[in-house]
Amino acid sequence: MSDTSPTGPMAEAFEAQRDRLRAVAYRMLGSHADAEDVVQEAWLRLSRQDAATIHNLAGWLTTVVGRISLDVLRSRQARPEASYDARLSELVVTLDDSPAPEEDAVLVDSVGLALLVVLESLGPSERLAFVLHDLFAVPFDEVGQILGKSTAATKMLASRARRKVQTIERPTGIGREQREVVQAFLAAARRGDFEELLRVLDPEVKLTVDTPSGVVVTLGATKVAVGAQLSAGSAAQGRAVLVNGLPGIISWREDGTPLSVVAFTVVDGRITDITVVVDPAKLALMDLPDPA
Structure with a gap:
């Protein structure tokens, strides 16, 4: 996907959101490359939008990233060969210099391989409901709008996903x-x-x-x-x-x-x-x- 060298006030506002949007897309898709593509597509859509019609930029961008990610997940279901195993090459490797206790706490909070594997087993709607609400605190009514479902139905999807995620054995004693x-x-x-x-x-x-x-x-x-x-x-x-x-x-x-x-x-x-x-x-x- 080609880059467009974003400039101007709209671009500055977008850049302030970029890291959060990339995190949302990565949790949805489990792929850094796919997440970058989704964020770039969100910028392209924003650049074609009349800024005066957007009253909550962060919410608008989250909705766009959610919808694009949902489309990618659904296309993967139609192409089952695009499996998690094919993306094992995306492991992030950094030197272990025995970090301080406060840095260990960050590692405990990070989403590791186990969670990505479980998220991969969720249906696209379950995954979006869980990621947006439980990981990024997007209200259920807004998630429902992305999914085209009622708030109650969206809560049920997130609850089902939550039960599956809670089966993960959390690593203990990190550090x-x-x-x-x-x-x-x-x-x-x-x-x-x-x-x-x-x-x-x-x-x-x-x-x-x-x-x-x-x-x-x-x-x-x-x-x-x-x-x-x-x-x-x-x-x-x-x-x-x-x-x-x-x-x-x-x-x-x-x-x-x-x-x-x-x-x-x-x-x-x-x-x-x-x-x-x-x-x-x-x-x-x-x-x-x-x-x-």
């Missing part, structure tokens, strides 16, 4: 505790300590690996522990990172090219989910830090 569990797992894998691996893995742990040939899922602590032992020595060097706010590690080969990005979800002192990207094409799309 030092969580990092210590991950470090214990990595150390046990390097030593080949099978019993210690089983101790830090949840019995029903899920391992998702994004490979060049597709996404491979492994379930259960025993299988994941065996795999961890076998792959422990493949990296020349590794570095602690945060992956979408979760503790993780990035590994490089001897020539400095990225080997893998790994994210861990820790609940009640055990690892419940591990997400690994080893597909070189997807690693190349990430904005990854350089080896230390």
Whole structure:
């Protein structure tokens, strides 16, 4: 989508809303690229609008972004191949420098992989009702106008979505505790300590690996522990990172090219989910830090 170099008072007012609109679109769509496209389309529509007819710019833009996002979600339903797994390359990787407690609190509030996966399972109307009302405090009557539904029907949609979202196991002990569990797992894998691996893995742990040939899922602590032992020595060097706010590690080969990005979800002192990207094409799309 082409950019239009926004200028003037209308553009300044839009720019003041851009970050919030991008956040709304990202929570709706789970894709940074799609969110940017939606925000750009909202600007194009605003630039063609008579400013005198808009009495509440923030509300008008939220409505426009909501409607565009709803159209994108509905088009995805018609194209089921546009799945969440295809967007695993959009993991956000930053160096983990053991942030201060107040920064850890921000990580707890961030929307991580688990919530994005659950949102992906919601119908378009449920997702819009939940995201706009519960995450961005848009009144139900305004959400209903976007959906073409009554306020009561919109409340029911949000309530259904809320029940599904509440099934997520919230990571606990983000910060030092969580990092210590991950470090214990990595150390046990390097030593080949099978019993210690089983101790830090949840019995029903899920391992998702994004490979060049597709996404491979492994379930259960025993299988994941065996795999961890076998792959422990493949990296020349590794570095602690945060992956979408979760503790993780990035590994490089001897020539400095990225080997893998790994994210861990820790609940009640055990690892419940591990997400690994080893597909070189997807690693190349990430904005990854350089080896230390």
